[in-house]
Amino acid sequence: MPEYQGNLKSKLPKTGTSIFAVMTALANEHKAVNLAQGFPDFSCSEKLVELVNQYMKKGFNQYAPMPGVMKLRESIAAKTEELYSAIYHPEKEITITPGGTHALYAAITAFVKEDDEVIVLEPCYDSYVPAIQLNGGRPIFFELKYPDFKVDWNELKKLINHKTKMIIINTPHNPSGATLNAQDMLKLQKLVMNTEIIILSDEVYEHIIFDGLEHQSVARFPKLAERSIIVSSFGKTYHTTGWKMGYVLAPAALTAEFRKVHQFIAFCANTPIQYALADFMEDKNAYMGLPQFYQEKRDYFQKLIKGSRFKILECQGSYFQLLNYAKITQENDAEFAKRLTKEFKVASIPVSAFYHKQIDNNILRFCFAKSNETLEKAAELICKI
Numbered sequence: 001m002p003e004y005q006g007n008l009k010s011k012l013p014k015t016g017t018s019i020f021a022v023m024t025a026l027a028n029e030h031k032a033v034n035l036a037q038g039f040p041d042f043s044c045s046e047k048l049v050e051l052v053n054q055y056m057k058k059g060f061n062q063y064a065p066m067p068g069v070m071k072l073r074e075s076i077a078a079k080t081e082e083l084y085s086a087i088y089h090p091e092k093e094i095t096i097t098p099g100g101t102h103a104l105y106a107a108i109t110a111f112v113k114e115d116d117e118v119i120v121l122e123p124c125y126d127s128y129v130p131a132i133q134l135n136g137g138r139p140i141f142f143e144l145k146y147p148d149f150k151v152d153w154n155e156l157k158k159l160i161n162h163k164t165k166m167i168i169i170n171t172p173h174n175p176s177g178a179t180l181n182a183q184d185m186l187k188l189q190k191l192v193m194n195t196e197i198i199i200l201s202d203e204v205y206e207h208i209i210f211d212g213l214e215h216q217s218v219a220r221f222p223k224l225a226e227r228s229i230i231v232s233s234f235g236k237t238y239h240t241t242g243w244k245m246g247y248v249l250a251p252a253a254l255t256a257e258f259r260k261v262h263q264f265i266a267f268c269a270n271t272p273i274q275y276a277l278a279d280f281m282e283d284k285n286a287y288m289g290l291p292q293f294y295q296e297k298r299d300y301f302q303k304l305i306k307g308s309r310f311k312i313l314e315c316q317g318s319y320f321q322l323l324n325y326a327k328i329t330q331e332n333d334a335e336f337a338k339r340l341t342k343e344f345k346v347a348s349i350p351v352s353a354f355y356h357k358q359i360d361n362n363i364l365r366f367c368f369a370k371s372n373e374t375l376e377k378a379a380e381l382i383c384k385i
C-alpha cells in the first residue's frame with residue numbers, strides 16, 4: 001500500500017499501543033503465563049452460551065432498540081432497586097451499551113465540551129483521558145496516594161472550580177483494588193452540592209468486592225445519583241469480556257443526552273445477547289455468588305505467593321492484586337515487568353502505565369481472574385524471582 005502523503009496531525013499524538021496489548025503480545029512471544037490483561041481464562045456459564053445460541057437460532061439477529069431490549073432493562077431496574085434501593089425507570093433511565101468502555105466514551109462525549117475540566121483520579125483505567133482529550137476537555141489529575149489509594153477529599157476539593165464539568169470515580173478500583181466506602185460517597189456528595197458537576201461512576205467491578213464489604217454505588221445516595229451516570233459491565237460480571245456488553249444508569253435528562261451520542265457511535269448493542277442476559281439475570285446466584293468466587297481466587301493466589309519476595313498489597317475488590325517488588329530490584333516497573341515476562345515467564349502490568357506521568361512506586365498488577373491451574377503455574381514462577 002502506498003503511504004498516505006498528507007499532513008497527519010494526530011488527535012492523540014502521545015498515545016501509542018496500550019500497555020495491555022504490549023504485555024499480552026510479549027507474554028505470547030515468550031510463552032509466559034499471562035496475568036497482565038484483565039480477563040478470565042475460564043469459561044462463562046454454559047447456560048448463558050446456550051441462551052445466546054437459542055436466541056440466534058430463533059432469529060433474534062437484527063438491530064435491537066437503540067436504548068436496549070426492554071426485558072433486559074427491566075431486569076436491571078429490578079436488580080438495582082433490590083441491591084441499592086434505587087429506582088431507575090427502564091424506559092428513560094437505563095441504556096444497554098456495547099461494553100463499559102463504550103459507555104464511558106459516550107458519557108464523556110455527551111457532556112464534556114471544549115475547555116471543560118474533568119477531574120480524574122490516578123492511577124486510572126486508560127480510556128478516560130483520551131476520551132476527555134478527543135472532546136477538547138482538560139483532564140485534571142488527582143493522585144491517589146500509594147499504598148492505600150484512598151481519596152483525600154479535602155485535597156480534591158482544591159481542584160474544583162467553575163470549569164469543572166465532571167468527576168470520574170471508579171469503585172472497586174482498577175488497578176489498586178481499593179474501594180470507596182459510604183463516608184467517601186457522603187464527602188463527594190457534599191463537595192458537589194450546589195455545583196453543576198456531573199459524576200461519572202465507573203462501577204464495572206460492582207460484584208467483585210471482598211471481606212463482607214458492600215459495594216457503595218452512587219445509586220445508593222439520592223443526592224449523588226441525581227447528577228450521576230453509572231457504568232456497569234456484563235463482561236466482568238458474567239466472565240464474558242469478549243462479548244462487550246454493559247449498561248448505563250442515569251436520571252432521565254442525563255440519559256437523553258447520553259443516548260444522543262450512543263445512537264451515533266453504535267446505535268445499539270448485540271441483540272441475541274441482550275435477550276439471553278435478560279433470561280440469565282433471573283438467576284441471582286450468578287452475580288450474588290461473585291464476591292465469594294473471586295475472594296477465594298484472591299486468597300488462593302495470595303497463599304500461593306506468600307513465600308515470594310514480593311510484598312502483597314491490600315485488595316478489597318476487582319480482580320487485580322498489586323505486588324510491590326522494592327526488595328527485589330531497583331529497576332523501574334516497566335523494565336521489570338518486561339524482564340519478568342521474558343526471563344521468568346510471567347506477565348503483569350506495570351502500574352506506572354495507569355498514570356499520565358508514569359509514577360513508579362515499584363508495583364506490578366497481576367490479574368487473578370484465572371483458573372487455579374494458571375494461578376498455581378504463575379505462583380510457582382513468582383516464587384522463583
Ligand SMILES: Cc1ncc(COP(=O)(O)O)c(C=O)c1O
Binds near residue numbers: 204245
Ligand atoms: C475500570 C474499568 N472500567 C471499564 C472497563 C471496561 O469494561 P468493558 O470491558 O465492559 O468495556 C474496564 C475493563 O477492564 C475497567 O477495568
